[in-house]
Amino acid sequence: MSRGPDTRDAIVVAALAYADEHGIDSLTLRGLGRATGLHHTAIYRHFRSKEEILNALFEQIAAESMASLGEVPTDPGERIIAIALALRAGLHEHPAVAGAYLQPEASIADSLPARQLQGLILSSLSELGLEGHALAQRYQILESYVLGATAFDFSGAPAHLESRRQRHRMADGQDLEAESRETDTIDLLNEEAFALGLRTLVSAFTRDAQP
Amino acid sequence: MSRGPDTRDAIVVAALAYADEHGIDSLTLRGLGRATGLHHTAIYRHFRSKEEILNALFEQIAAESMASLGEVPTDPGERIIAIALALRAGLHEHPAVAGAYLQPEASIADSLPARQLQGLILSSLSELGLEGHALAQRYQILESYVLGATAFDFSGAPAHLESRRQRHRMADGQDLEAESRETDTIDLLNEEAFALGLRTLVSAFTRDAQP
DNA sequence: ACCTGAACACCGTTCAAGT
DNA sequence: ACCTGAACACCGTTCAAGT
Numbered sequence: 070m071s072r073g074p075d076t077r078d079a080i081v082v083a084a085l086a087y088a089d090e091h092g093i094d095s096l097t098l099r100g101l102g103r104a105t106g107l108h109h110t111a112i113y114r115h116f117r118s119k120e121e122i123l124n125a126l127f128e129q130i131a132a133e134s135m136a137s138l139g140e141v142p143t144d145p146g147e148r149i150i151a152i153a154l155a156l157r158a159g160l161h162e163h164p165a166v167a168g169a170y171l172q173p174e175a176s177i178a179d180s181l182p183a184r185q186l187q188g189l190i191l192s193s194l195s196e197l198g199l200e201g202h203a204l205a206q207r208y209q210i211l212e213s214y215v216l217g218a219t220a221f222d223f224s225g226a227p228a229h230l231e232s233r234r235q236r237h238r239m240a241d242g243q244d245l246e247a248e249s250r251e252t253d254t255i256d257l258l259n260e261e262a263f264a265l266g267l268r269t270l271v272s273a274f275t276r277d278a279q280p
Numbered sequence: 281m282s283r284g285p286d287t288r289d290a291i292v293v294a295a296l297a298y299a300d301e302h303g304i305d306s307l308t309l310r311g312l313g314r315a316t317g318l319h320h321t322a323i324y325r326h327f328r329s330k331e332e333i334l335n336a337l338f339e340q341i342a343a344e345s346m347a348s349l350g351e352v353p354t355d356p357g358e359r360i361i362a363i364a365l366a367l368r369a370g371l372h373e374h375p376a377v378a379g380a381y382l383q384p385e386a387s388i389a390d391s392l393p394a395r396q397l398q399g400l401i402l403s404s405l406s407e408l409g410l411e412g413h414a415l416a417q418r419y420q421i422l423e424s425y426v427l428g429a430t431a432f433d434f435s436g437a438p439a440h441l442e443s444r445r446q447r448h449r450m451a452d453g454q455d456l457e458a459e460s461r462e463t464d465t466i467d468l469l470n471e472e473a474f475a476l477g478l479r480t481l482v483s484a485f486t487r488d489a490q491p
Numbered sequence: 492a493c494c495t496g497a498a499c500a501c502c503g504t505t506c507a508a509g510t
Numbered sequence: 511a512c513c514t515g516a517a518c519a520c521c522g523t524t525c526a527a528g529t
Contacts, residue, residue: 076512094383097503098502098503099501099502107513108513108515110505111513111514168383170435171379171382171435172305172379172436205469206473209469210429210473210474212432213473213474214428214429214477216432217424217425217428217430217431217432218421218424218425219428220382220428220431221427221431222424224383225382225383225386258417258420259420262420262421263421263424266424266425266481269421269480269481270477270480270481273480273483287493308520309521309522309523310521310522318494319494320522321523321524322494322495324522325494329523330522
């Protein structure tokens, strides 16, 4: 483990890998200390609390998602979709973290990348022609859908796909059996469904904003 | 605390009240024992684990929501909306529980009330004219939206409204200030937004199913 | 059958003591 | 400045012993 100002980043990277492999519940300070070569109490030199580490994980993913965006579409509706899908993809790579921002103490909105994402969505909705109460409502729907549905879809990571598969199989006599054969299929269905729901919402918002 | 076969129910009721008042993280077996007059290890006579208690909380709320439904609308789209709003209302009464089903070990789908809700939604989508892959996708969107967005909206309970208020206020220069004055206003905005998103999705699904 | 008390193997966090 | 080791006040869970 390198010393100096990069130690904090190194802890975040190690914590991300640890959570991806063992699940967020298994991420303990003692385990993280072992993974980084630091004494577990030494981590408090870089983070005020474990909660701050979890917030940093989301911040890291949000920043990666923002960076992967690159050129952003000029059409405001497509821009919203691109941003949401980029964040979804970032959380898909680290599914164990997806539920972390629902912890009672989490404050993901305070981070800079989260603020940037929020600002991009808000200005896009504004470009669509929405304002005031109608804009606030639509923003809230998108935020709750993107972050909520993603947390729900990935909760239980890394075993989330298997439980989702069983949930589908459970719906016997309802023509879902063919959709529940493989966890890969479920993963694809999940991502397709998320994108379809997102497009459905954004299309409706675009229509709502028309005179 | 009454003995006998009702003890389990009494524990669930006490746990629900405890979580509502102190937050789900403060719900410990020792605290629950104190609240029920039972020794904390005696709880293991009624539940295999703490996880099983959390699942029972969701089950209880789902059952209450089902019971409050009463007469169900004949129109399949309106039926989906009524069911989803009933579950949302049940979780609104116990916001601290809303995040519990996102725990890595949660298995809410195994409970009878959850299965009943799922069956009602599936048959309603089928009545709309959806089938196979299209039906599975729409079901998945609704499940992820209803449970995910609700978990997200209520996460941090009982302090969730205050943090949500600050999140809105944070979006300065974006016309949200007027929406962020009171936590009551935020609560109303939340519920309005959830219902609007739900209706938007169901309307689109109804249209998709038309020939 | 149900409950009790002690114990086990963990947690996150603090803090005086080291370099 | 940064790290260490011991300790504190908790957890969920187990189990022999009680009634």
